[in-house]
Amino acid sequence: MNFGILVNEGPYQHQASDSAYLFAKAAIEEGHTIFRVFFYHDGVNNGTRLATPPQDDRHIPNRWSELAKENNIDLVLCVAAAQRRGMVDPDEMKRNNKDADNIAEKFRISGLGQLIEAGIQADRMITFGD
Amino acid sequence: MEDELETGVVKKFLYVNRRAPHGTVYAHEALEVVLIGAAFDQDVSLAFIDDGVFQLKKNQDTSEIYTKNFSKIYSALEMYDVEKLYVEKESLHSRGLTEDDLSVDVKVIDSSEMKKLMSDSEVVLNF
DSSP states (O other): EEEEEEESTTTTTTTHHHHHHHHHHHHHHHEEEEEEEEGGGGGGGGSOOOOOOOTTOOOOHHHHHHHHHTTOOOOOEHHHHHHTTTTTOOOHHHHHTOSOBBBBTTTEETTTTHHHHHHHHEEEEEEOOO | OOOOOOOOOOOOOEEEEETTTSSSHOOOOOHHHHHHHHHGOOEEEEEEEGGGGGGBBOOOOOOOTTOOOTHHHHHHHGGGGGGGEEHHHHHHHHHHGGGGGSSSEEEEEHHHHHHHHHHHOOEEEOO
């Protein structure tokens, strides 16, 4: 089965991102595919490369990057949510005249249409949030 | 800006709104999804349950809390061909509200009808 995943909460504060990650990993191990993981609301904060959690804790953004690298998963941060919360890729940095970008590897920033498309294309759309 | 699809696939989308409008960002950002989603020509319904019914309350005024009053957008949804708004009767009544307190035309349904609406939908997005 081809899954679409929506993550609505930020890292560490809430289990949504952990659960979504574990679900995606388990689904892939069972031979399923992940069409896209879309990050919305505070969920966009999962895409920062500037997080430095304690060494004995999981590194949530890196964990997503690695899963995406190994399995070629599309990780998308909603642009409107990202702009509000200061998540910036090199394009957004230029467009909005910022002095830095902070997006982690394998994440990209795009529009909400990507969420709707995931709903249309995937066999199942699963929301992780409150 | 958005990459619209022309696959001809039409799915039943249900946006479930469960939270009060201004205490958290969920209601406002859910509305943004609905507006963008309207360009995709899907079969769209909105459900309002629990504190989500407050999103449709008439005469909202956010001027003293400095947040955006997006409540007027609900009555503009019609222009986006988003016309199916369902409000759960039990949620409305347990909060002392009636249909007259709402700013838009909705269909009030009970929780068993709401359950059916959810199970009949293909893409359910919860906010």
